[in-house]
Amino acid sequence: MSGHDRKTEHPLAPANTYPRSDEESNTSQSDEQLKRKKRIRLAMYIAAFAVFQTVVIVIFSLTVMKVKTPKLRLSSTAEFLKLNTSTSTGGSTQASPPFFDIRFITQVRVKNTNFGPYKYDSTNATFLYQGVTVGEFIIPKGKARMLSTKKVDVTVNLNSNAIKSTTSLGSELETGLLKLDSQAKLSGKVELMFVMKKKKSAQMNCTVSIHLSNRAFQDLSCK
Incomplete structure (x- = not known):
């Protein structure tokens, strides 16, 4: 068989090399923003709870735990x-x-x-x-x-x-x-x-x- 009759071999293209669509990119960015907002909201909740606890402790110390002279x-x-x-x-x-x-x-x-x-x-x-x-x-x-x-x-x-x-x-x-x-x-x-x-x-x-x-x-x- 002549060389011209042989099929030309081409390297296989790697799987899943299709470029990401704009929709997929936007979804990924939205997920990251949502996670960031959740982290910020959690930090705000923790800070608010800490402030609340501090206020409660101060009020408790100034009222219940304060010893007055009978x-x-x-x-x-x-x-x-x-x-x-x-x-x-x-x-x-x-x-x-x-x-x-x-x-x-x-x-x-x-x-x-x-x-x-x-x-x-x-x-x-x-x-x-x-x-x-x-x-x-x-x-x-x-x-x-x-x-x-x-x-x-x-x-x-x-x-x-x-x-x-x-x-x-x-x-x-x-x-x-x-x-x-x-x-x-x-x-x-x-x-x-x-x-x-x-x-x-x-x-x-x-x-x-x-x-x-x-x-x-x-x-x-x-x-």
Whole structure:
């Protein structure tokens, strides 16, 4: 067979070498843009969540986890069991000093504004007349629950035995009003989330007048 009769051999064209159409190119670009948008949206969600968490933590720290000092106050009401007073007795040379002998039941209140209980130890409280102690009572140990006020009934005995005769007690008793100060300090701990305990002291510094004829408290003021 002659060389002219032989079939001319041509190399085979590689498979799938057709150029990509414009439609395929656009689809690929759209997919990339969609993925990019999803990544950006996910990053925005993560950033927004982080900001939200930070705000929640800050608010939680400033409210729930912030430990406030409890308040100790004297009640404005009292039930008088005994009320004896005298301005003076006898003649000018044998005059007895003015005196008072008083007994009543009242309340002290422990106000706890924390998100956890306030446990406190027992303590002594005093009533004073012009800086002189005229009566004492005990506030027993106890607990004020979170966001609540603990009310404690106490019985108080007052007398003027320790007051010097040079004071203005006689003239004050004549007016019918006996002005006294009441002081106390509670030591205890505020417990938060059952794990954190913070020492806090509640102090009472009140001024009150006893209306002798009405047998009642008057003009109560606490700091």
